[in-house]
Amino acid sequence: RWPCFLRWVLCFGALPCDLDSKSRKQTFDMQWTALLILGLAYCAYGVQERGTDYVVPPAQLAPSPYPDWAHHHWAWLSHHDSNRTTVLNLARDYLAHGIKLGAVDIDSEWETGMHTFEFDDTKYPDAAGMIKELKSMGLRVILWTTSVIDEDSPNYQFCKEKGYFLNGGKTVKWWHGTGSFIDYTNPEAVKYWHSLMDNVLDMGVDGFKTDGTDPFTLEFLLPKGKSGYLSERKYADLYYRDFLDYSRTKNPEALIMARPIDAFDYKDHNFLYFQFAPKDVMYSGWVGDQDGTFQGMKRALENMIHSAWKGYANYGSDIGGYRGGGGHMRATPLFTRWFQMGAFVPLMENGGDGEHRPWMYGNDTLATYRTFVDAHYELVPYLLTSGADAIDNGHSVLHPADSELDPFWSYAYGLGDNMFVAPVTSEDSKVDFTLPKGATWVSWWDSTVQHEGGTHIKATVPMDTMPVFVKKGSAIPLDVSRGLNGHGDESSTGALTWMVSCPEEGATASTHVREWKAQGAAFSYTFTEGMFNTTISAHGKESIVLLRGVAPAADTVGITLEASLSAEASQTKHSMLGSLAELKEQGLGVYYDKDTNDTYIRLGSGEKGILASVGPLRASQ
Numbered sequence: 001r002w003p004c005f006l007r008w009v010l011c012f013g014a015l016p017c018d019l020d021s022k023s024r025k026q027t028f029d030m031q032w033t034a035l036l037i038l039g040l041a042y043c044a045y046g047v048q049e050r051g052t053d054y055v056v057p058p059a060q061l062a063p064s065p066y067p068d069w070a071h072h073h074w075a076w077l078s079h080h081d082s083n084r085t086t087v088l089n090l091a092r093d094y095l096a097h098g099i100k101l102g103a104v105d106i107d108s109e110w111e112t113g114m115h116t117f118e119f120d121d122t123k124y125p126d127a128a129g130m131i132k133e134l135k136s137m138g139l140r141v142i143l144w145t146t147s148v149i150d151e152d153s154p155n156y157q158f159c160k161e162k163g164y165f166l167n168g169g170k171t172v173k174w175w176h177g178t179g180s181f182i183d184y185t186n187p188e189a190v191k192y193w194h195s196l197m198d199n200v201l202d203m204g205v206d207g208f209k210t211d212g213t214d215p216f217t218l219e220f221l222l223p224k225g226k227s228g229y230l231s232e233r234k235y236a237d238l239y240y241r242d243f244l245d246y247s248r249t250k251n252p253e254a255l256i257m258a259r260p261i262d263a264f265d266y267k268d269h270n271f272l273y274f275q276f277a278p279k280d281v282m283y284s285g286w287v288g289d290q291d292g293t294f295q296g297m298k299r300a301l302e303n304m305i306h307s308a309w310k311g312y313a314n315y316g317s318d319i320g321g322y323r324g325g326g327g328h329m330r331a332t333p334l335f336t337r338w339f340q341m342g343a344f345v346p347l348m349e350n351g352g353d354g355e356h357r358p359w360m361y362g363n364d365t366l367a368t369y370r371t372f373v374d375a376h377y378e379l380v381p382y383l384l385t386s387g388a389d390a391i392d393n394g395h396s397v398l399h400p401a402d403s404e405l406d407p408f409w410s411y412a413y414g415l416g417d418n419m420f421v422a423p424v425t426s427e428d429s430k431v432d433f434t435l436p437k438g439a440t441w442v443s444w445w446d447s448t449v450q451h452e453g454g455t456h457i458k459a460t461v462p463m464d465t466m467p468v469f470v471k472k473g474s475a476i477p478l479d480v481s482r483g484l485n486g487h488g489d490e491s492s493t494g495a496l497t498w499m500v501s502c503p504e505e506g507a508t509a510s511t512h513v514r515e516w517k518a519q520g521a522a523f524s525y526t527f528t529e530g531m532f533n534t535t536i537s538a539h540g541k542e543s544i545v546l547l548r549g550v551a552p553a554a555d556t557v558g559i560t561l562e563a564s565l566s567a568e569a570s571q572t573k574h575s576m577l578g579s580l581a582e583l584k585e586q587g588l589g590v591y592y593d594k595d596t597n598d599t600y601i602r603l604g605s606g607e608k609g610i611l612a613s614v615g616p617l618r619a620s621q
Contacts, residue, residue, distance in 0.1 A: 055562045056609025059537040061512060061520035064388035066283040067253045068516055069140050069206075070314060071383040072102020073373050076351030078322075079107040079144075083123045084130050090357070091137055097359050097366060100373050103140035105209050105257065105351060113153030114176055115145060117196040128203045140206040142257060146213040147239045148172070150179035155196075164189035166235070167224050172216040181217060184238035185225035194246050201250040209257040210243050212276045212288070233275075240277040253516075255284050257349075260312035261303055262288035268295050273306050279394065283387070284347050285315030292321035292330045292354060297338050298425050301411045304345065308396035308413070309404045314387045316347035320356050328354035332361050333427050333463065336368060340466040341423040343372035344415055346383050346397050368464045374484040375444070375468075381477040381496065381513050386416035388514040401433065410434070418474035418511075419444075422457075422467040429461050441469035442501040445486070447548040447597065447620070450502065473507040475500050475523055478546075486596055487546060491584040495542045495602075496521065498534075502549035503527040504619055531615035532601075538609035542587075545601040549620035552576060552599065557590045561603060562611035590614070 075094060077086055087106060094101040112118045119127035131141050149156050151171065156179070160169040165180035172179065183189045214236040217223045223230055230238075240258050247254035258277035263270035268291065277285065287303035290296035300317035307315055319342045320330045330338075339358070342348045350356050358369035386397045399414030412422040412433040420441060422433040434456045435441050443449035445465055450472065451457065461467060470476060478497040480488035488497055496513065503509075503525070510524035521539040525532060530553055536543050556573045574589045583591040583602050591600045597620060603610050 054538050054608050055611050056535055056537050058539070058609075059512060059520045059522040061514055061522070062388075062392075063518060063520070064384055064514045064516045065391055066255065066388070066516070068380050068384045069102050069253070070255055070284040070387070071346055071376070071380045072140075072348075073100055073376060074103040074105055074142075074347070074349040074351075075101060075356075076105035076107055076349070077356075078351070078353045079109040080353065082107050082110070084125060084127070088130060088133060091134055091139055093357065093359065095137060097370070099358070099370050100377050101137075101139060103142060103206070104134055105142045105349070106144065107209075107351070108144045108176060108211075110143060113155065114148065114150040114179065115196065116153055116155055117145075117199045119200075131203050131205065135204060140255075141204070142207045142209055142255070143200060143205055144209045144211060145243070146174075146176075146211045147182045147184075148174060148176075148179040148213050148216075149182060150177040152177065153179070156180070159189070159192070162188065162192070163226070164192060166217065167220050170220060172213075172219050174213055174216055181213075181223075181235070183225040184235070184242055185227035185230065189226075190242065193242075197243075197246060198250070201247060201254075204251075206251060206253065207247055207255040207257070208243050210240055210277070212259045212262060214239055214276065215274060236276060237278045240281050244281045256281060257347075258282065258285050259288050260285045260307035260315050261310055263299065263303055263306070265299065268293075268299075270299050270302050273303070275310065279310075279312055280391070282312045283314055283391070285312065286347065286349060287315055287317050289322035289352075290318065292324035292328065292334065292352075294334055294337075294426055296321040296323070297334065297341070297423075298409070298411065300338075301341070301423065301425065302409070304398060305400040305402060305411075305413065308398040308400050311394050312396055313390035314346035314383075314397055316342055316345045316349050318352045319348070319350035320352065320354070322352035324352070324354040329360070330354065330356075331427070332365055333429070335361055336365055336463055337424045337429075337466070339369055340372055341421070343376040344379075344419075344421045344466075344468055346387055348373065348376045364464070371464075371484040374482055378478045378480050378485055378487060378497075379476075380479050382416060382419075384516070385477065385512065385514040385520075401436070418471040418476055420469040420471075424461050424466055429463065430459070431461055431467060432456075432458050433467070435469065440472035440502075442472050442548070444468035444470055447502055470499075470501045472501055473503045473509055475509045475511040475525065477511065477513045477521075477523070480544075486598075488544065488600070489580050491580045492544060495544045496539070497544045497546055498523050498536075499546045499548065500525060500550075502620060503532075503547065505529075527617075527619070530617055531613050532617055533613045534603075534610065536603075536606055536610040539606045541606065543603060543606045543610060545603070545614075547599040547601070547617070549597055550599045551597055551618050551620070552590065552592050553616035553618040557614060557616070559588065559590070559601075559603070560613040561588075 112120050166183050169180045217232045217235050244256045264272040290300045319339045320335045359366045390397050401412040410433045422431050435453050437453040439453045441451050476499045480492035480497045483489035508526040513521045522537040525534040560571045577583045577589050577591045588604045603612050
């Protein structure tokens with residue numbers, strides 16, 4: 001810093017030779033006054049910079065384009081069963097059963113008409129109070145909607161007289177009545193539409209489930225708005241983008257739930273795939289309505305795979321299938337296999353006709369459901385990062401194992417860059433899939449289970465698990481708050497856990513975390529000669545390093561930790577701590593779980609970044 005400043009002095013302080021003595025004195029005074037001010041400012045900058053004397057500077061990654069509740073667990077009831085009492089009870093019951101929940105979707109027929117955006121007081125008295133109570137539970141609230149106003153809605157005639165509809169108010173018959181499409185090319189119509197949306201956005205609603213009525217505009221042959229003719233694709237883009245964009249003017253964290261690719265079916269098979277929402281709104285999609293059967297589950301997966309092939313980023317499906325009303329219970333194996341798959345896609349959402357509440361399927365199913373929801377929440381940093389990168393680059397978080405040119409439907413897929421998932425899609429619990437080549441794959445559930453890439457696996461899968469794999473040696477960011485998945489426990493809450501699965505001698509990897517309205521974090525490591533060397537960018541959260549399949553090679557483990565760029569590195573020896581809770585209390589140290597052969601490392605505050613070396617350690621054979 002100071003050599004640089006001295007160069008400024010020499011350059012800036014030099015006087016021109018062709019000035020008279022008076023001019024030279026005035027110039028000299030001006031230059032050195034300016035240099036004094038510059039020097040004081042430079043010193044002040046140096047003091048401020050030294051106050052944040054980073055070991056590793058912040059990652060300064062671009063913030064995620066959407067908030068992380070897109071990857072939380074959502075639940076809802078079919079409109080047949082939904083009212084103020086049942087919605088509130090649903091939310092309370094999930095939480096009372098120890099199941100994490102992030103959002104509630106209020107299904108259709110919540111309004112006085114389609115669409116007035118006014119709650120029906122007979123079904124939802126004191127709707128504002130209901131929304132406030134749901135939010136007091138830490139939940140987001142979204143409302144089902146479309147862009148059709150039905151003829152029997154109180155505001156239909158007003159809109160028709162004002163010219164707010166496509167094609168002069170020409171109607172279509174759809175599954176909730178007969179109505180006309182709002183004209184998004186008419187500024188006055190859009191202004192009116194937004195004023196209706198304000199009724200619920202001002203109550204604190206966090207977004208909308210925008211259902212797929214847009215293909216009905218094809219019935220017009222030539223859809224026409226105030227600005228002239230437009231295609232079905234153009235109208236769909238206007239519809240979905242307006243709901244997201246306007247909602248975000250009221251609530252920057254708002255989301256919409258929309259279909260990416262859905263299919264028309266014939267005899268319970270997909271035969272015509274159709275694109276609904278544009279890719280740039282696909283933060284939290286779902287792939288339409290399926291039957292509550294294994295065939296319905298396969299159809300959902302086919303829609304997700306087609307959505308991935310077309311580059312849609314984030315979506316899930318109605319766990320258990322939407323169709324199957326009248327209090328219909330799903331077969332327990334079907335319900336279980338569907339929610340297991342639902343936990344390992346970007347959006348885990350559960351709702352529809354019939355019975356979807358997991359506690360109604362017995363204690364064993366409830367316990368498994370709870371574990372898989374926790375797995376989904378652990379993966380939120382990974383899913384948000386994968387989703388944000390996918391949105392930015394125009395691809396999907398899912399990477400299907402099946403080829404678009406010649407699909408044989410193994411239904412397996414990569415999840416982000418470092419995970420692989422093989423859903424169980426049959427009542428006999430059998431799977432048949434091939435792991436991707438080029439890596440060794442480690443089970444999410446048990447690090448002793450490893451397979452080389454290219455391995456063809458045929459197996460019968462126990463009901464409480466599903467084949468999920470992590471790339472060996474990869475680093476995956478997790479948000480752990482309980483011990484149900486074996487990656488930490490309650491003491492991990494609030495920290496960012498970097499899970500490295502079974503690194504071998506010479507292994508190296510790096511990863512990063514994108515965050516909503518924050519600069520994110522970067523992590524890298526090398527594992528050489530029994531020493532685990534890691535670099536973690538400055539970040540507000542404490543970091544935990546979880547080394548799966550790695551054990552201490554001695555009774556004590558040394559930690560060399562760079563305190564700052566201006567200080568000597570500190571070297572300390574640590575005996576093994578007795579629990580994760582003790583590790584949290586110490587803040588710096590090592591805990592080895594003999595039962596799982598996993599090593600947990602805490603390296604103190606990460607506010608200035610971390611540059612550390614830990615060892616000796618021994619990789620599993």
